[in-house]
Amino acid sequence: MVSAGALGILHLDMDCFFAAVEVLKDPSLAGRPVVVGGTGPRGVVASASYEARVFGVRSAMPMTTARRLCPRGVFVAGRFEDYVEVSRSLREILRSVTPLVEPVALDEAYLDVTGSARLLGGGQEIATTLRSRVRHELALDCSVGVARSKLLAKLASKAAKPLVEPSGVTPGPGVVVVEEADEIEFLHRRPVRALPGVGPRTAERLARFGVSTVGDLAAVGVDSLVRLLGAAAGRALHELAWARDARPVVAERETRSIGHEETFPADLHDLAELRQHARRSSVRVAARCRASEVVARTITLKVRFADFSTVTRSRTLARPVRSGAELGDVAVDLLGAVELSMGVRLLGVQASGLSPAEVSGFDQLSFFTDEGASRRGRRDDVELAAEEVRRRFGQSALAPAILGARRERPGPPGSSERR
Amino acid sequence: MKFRTERDGLLEALATASRAASARTAAGSASPSLQLVLHGNQLIVTGADPDLVIEVRTSVAGDADGAVLVPARLLVDIVRSFEPGAVTVTSDEEEARVLSGRAEFSVRVPVAAEVSRLSPAGGEGVSLPARRFAEGLRQVVRAALTDDTRAPQLTGVLMLTTGTGLRLVATDSYRLAFKDLAGMSGPSGGNEVLVPARALAEVQRLVGALADGKESDDTSPLVFRCGELDAAFDLGHVQLTTRLLRGPFPDYERLLPPSYPNSFTAAKEELAAALRRVRLMVRDTKDVTTPVRISFTEGGVELTVLTAETGRASERVDGSYVGEETTIAFNPGYLLDGIDAIRADVVTLEVIDSSKPATVRGEGEDDYRYLLMPVRVS
Numbered sequence: 113m114v115s116a117g118a119l120g121i122l123h124l125d126m127d128c129f130f131a132a133v134e135v136l137k138d139p140s141l142a143g144r145p146v147v148v149g150g151t152g153p154r155g156v157v158a159s160a161s162y163e164a165r166v167f168g169v170r171s172a173m174p175m176t177t178a179r180r181l182c183p184r185g186v187f188v189a190g191r192f193e194d195y196v197e198v199s200r201s202l203r204e205i206l207r208s209v210t211p212l213v214e215p216v217a218l219d220e221a222y223l224d225v226t227g228s229a230r231l232l233g234g235g236q237e238i239a240t241t242l243r244s245r246v247r248h249e250l251a252l253d254c255s256v257g258v259a260r261s262k263l264l265a266k267l268a269s270k271a272a273k274p275l276v277e278p279s280g281v282t283p284g285p286g287v288v289v290v291e292e293a294d295e296i297e298f299l300h301r302r303p304v305r306a307l308p309g310v311g312p313r314t315a316e317r318l319a320r321f322g323v324s325t326v327g328d329l330a331a332v333g334v335d336s337l338v339r340l341l342g343a344a345a346g347r348a349l350h351e352l353a354w355a356r357d358a359r360p361v362v363a364e365r366e367t368r369s370i371g372h373e374e375t376f377p378a379d380l381h382d383l384a385e386l387r388q389h390a391r392r393s394s395v396r397v398a399a400r401c402r403a404s405e406v407v408a409r410t411i412t413l414k415v416r417f418a419d420f421s422t423v424t425r426s427r428t429l430a431r432p433v434r435s436g437a438e439l440g441d442v443a444v445d446l447l448g449a450v451e452l453s454m455g456v457r458l459l460g461v462q463a464s465g466l467s468p469a470e471v472s473g474f475d476q477l478s479f480f481t482d483e484g485a486s487r488r489g490r491r492d493d494v495e496l497a498a499e500e501v502r503r504r505f506g507q508s509a510l511a512p513a514i515l516g517a518r519r520e521r522p523g524p525p526g527s528s529e530r531r
Numbered sequence: 532m533k534f535r536t537e538r539d540g541l542l543e544a545l546a547t548a549s550r551a552a553s554a555r556t557a558a559g560s561a562s563p564s565l566q567l568v569l570h571g572n573q574l575i576v577t578g579a580d581p582d583l584v585i586e587v588r589t590s591v592a593g594d595a596d597g598a599v600l601v602p603a604r605l606l607v608d609i610v611r612s613f614e615p616g617a618v619t620v621t622s623d624e625e626e627a628r629v630l631s632g633r634a635e636f637s638v639r640v641p642v643a644a645e646v647s648r649l650s651p652a653g654g655e656g657v658s659l660p661a662r663r664f665a666e667g668l669r670q671v672v673r674a675a676l677t678d679d680t681r682a683p684q685l686t687g688v689l690m691l692t693t694g695t696g697l698r699l700v701a702t703d704s705y706r707l708a709f710k711d712l713a714g715m716s717g718p719s720g721g722n723e724v725l726v727p728a729r730a731l732a733e734v735q736r737l738v739g740a741l742a743d744g745k746e747s748d749d750t751s752p753l754v755f756r757c758g759e760l761d762a763a764f765d766l767g768h769v770q771l772t773t774r775l776l777r778g779p780f781p782d783y784e785r786l787l788p789p790s791y792p793n794s795f796t797a798a799k800e801e802l803a804a805a806l807r808r809v810r811l812m813v814r815d816t817k818d819v820t821t822p823v824r825i826s827f828t829e830g831g832v833e834l835t836v837l838t839a840e841t842g843r844a845s846e847r848v849d850g851s852y853v854g855e856e857t858t859i860a861f862n863p864g865y866l867l868d869g870i871d872a873i874r875a876d877v878v879t880l881e882v883i884d885s886s887k888p889a890t891v892r893g894e895g896e897d898d899y900r901y902l903l904m905p906v907r908v909s
Contacts, residue, residue, distance in 0.1 A: 477904040
């Protein structure tokens with residue numbers, strides 16, 4: 113929250129977190145290209161040390177590619193538990209500075225130190241202290257951005273990171289502060305991709321429009337942006353491009369929810385069609401839950417009608433779910449309880465009540481394969497395989513038969529990942 | 532009807548019979564009843580639901596023969612509330628009166644006045660050594676399914692005659708226990724029958740109660756009779772009749788792994804105590820139970836329970852391990868059930884991998900095995 117010009121928002125991001133923890137566990141790995149990720153045939157890179165990044169290894173890259181780029185690398189499957197443990201210690205350090213800690217991931221958090229400033233010094237001082245405490249207490253490196261808003265703090269922490277070039281790694285400043293007066297200049301130099309909400313698709317659309325930096329984006333009028341990207345996304349990006357970000361730091365323990373919404377080009381009345389959309393969104397949400405390694409206990413369906421009135425229906429389940437099919441079952445059920453005759457403009461599915469899959473996503477296996485638990489497992493496997501195909505060949509390459517064979521997705525879907 | 536007796540003996544008879552008159556299984560009637568029948572000085576208390584009948588005989592000072600039906604729960608509560616001493620029960624068509632000390636209860640007789648009956652199990656009875664049989668039940672009944680909505684046949688224990696004796700098998704599809712009782716005869720003609728675990732748990736309890744009272748060796752009489760539809764267990768003053776379950780029972784022999792590559796052996800009590808400790812962190816609801824992760828390494832195992840809500844617990848247990856280093860997760864309750872079932876002081880846990888059945892067995896205890904499936908951790 114912007115408060116009287118104080119540089120009170122910090123974004124702390126661990127450097128190559130998983131890989132660094134692996135080096136901590138096995139010091140003989142220090143200085144070597146370490147790649148953490150799934151070791152199976154469909155595994156992807158979860159984290160890579162700077163030594164590995166020099167070879168071009170990046171997060172989310174298939175492990176097979178990483179092995180090709182960096183044949184001398186040390187490839188480890190890693191233990192999620194270890195990361196959770198280190199992350200817990202990290203959060204303790206952060207919470208000793210302020211209770212307003214908003215973890216974004218195991219290795220990343222926002223802090224609002226506006227209230228602590230009198231006691232502990234300004235944002236910059238706190239950032240420097242945190243960095244050295246993390247160094248001393250966890251033997252790990254991190255980068256910290258300090259600014260007036262989450263947006264700028266996050267961009268600043270990125271700017272604080274070591275620089276990776278094919279020729280080698282140059283240490284970064286570790287802490288970057290974006291003063292109020294420098295905000296616009298700092299922001300406008302960034303690529304548009306650096307803004308939250310700009311994914312590859314939006315970036316591509318903007319590039320065709322001649323927009324590649326945030327400065328380019330800021331120069332485009334809000335009306336043109338709305339025409340290009342739709343009302344919500346257009347306005348939101350325009351605000352961000354002018355460093356207007358009022359998102360507060362919310363002290364929460366975990367990711368709050370993962371959702372997916374679709375706005376339809378024409379209002380929908382047909383229940384069967386809406387059901388398909390609910391299932392389709394559920395599959396997306398499940399995929400993102402899986403990517404974030406969480407399972408969900410609460411499923412919320414959001415329906416916006418032609419007149420913009422909106423209803424939400426949610427259900428909390430006794431056990432966490434993680435497959436799109438299960439999420440979809442609940443979403444479709446919730447849809448049945450909504451009066452749809454007015455025509456539906458937007459449909460969204462959201463998963464909340466999230467917990468790490470590692471600590472609550474488990475299945476009691478059965479001796480007999482036709483039991484429910486194993487069926488859940490098989491559904492998961494099918495979805496995982498489908499996800500991989502979509503990742504490689506595009507979103508429309510595969511869909512469950514129940515979703516039909518529509519090749520065009522209606523309207524610009526909006527995704528939300530609320531933390 | 533009229534009789535006089537001591538509170539303690541009456542209470543025991545009523546409580547035992549009422550275990551077959553549970554509200555859970557009583558069909559239709561709001562409140563299950565007990566039937567009291569007096570012949571001379573013998574009182575027969577019968578509790579019954581559609582699946583199970585328990586008939587208890589006890590001696591009283593009879594005054595006038597007769598029969599009466601009384602709400603089970605209420606009568607047990609009334610008699611239990613009395614001080615030790617004499618209790619007088621009288622009845623006519625409308626009510627039963629129960630008196631003790633200066634307390635007096637008049638209980639209305641239920642309208643639909645009849646207890647359900649099972650056909651008396653025919654056939655020739657076989658005599659079973661009660662204590663050994665009950666111990667076998669203790670080891671096996673735990674693996675049966677308790678909620679019958681999913682697969683009714685899994686709520687039963689398979690009793691079958693093998694070449695060497697009687698075998699008991701139960702599985703709820705997540706774990707499986709089987710016990711060979713050498714030298715015992717089972718259902719006649721090499722048949723196999725599926726007896727509800729609930730009834731067998733009662734048999735086990737009754738034998739235990741008898742043994743406690745008598746301090747005798749394995750001489751208590753237990754006669755097993757088996758008909759087409761029902762089976763009966765006769766313990767002298769208590770007779771229990773149960774409806775048999777219909778199969779098919781799973782082909783359990785197929786589930787037994789031919790061999791295990793990895794085997795961990797430890798002191799039973801040490802392993803069980805460590806499991807009970809780390810289990811304190813488990814979140815256990817109807818649908819989800821946090822698993823305990825067991826990391827097998829040379830010289831011992833590390834038990835870990837990790838939950839999002841509560842935190843974590845871990846403990847190392849020393850023992851000998853032969854095999855590859857691996858980590859496998861189990862439902863801690865299921866694993867403890869298996870370990871607790873072992874009679875030996877040394878227990879062996881054999882595993883294959885994180886998706887295949889593991890086995891718990893006792894050292895030198897070849898007649899009993901407990902299999903359990905792991906929990907898959909994503």
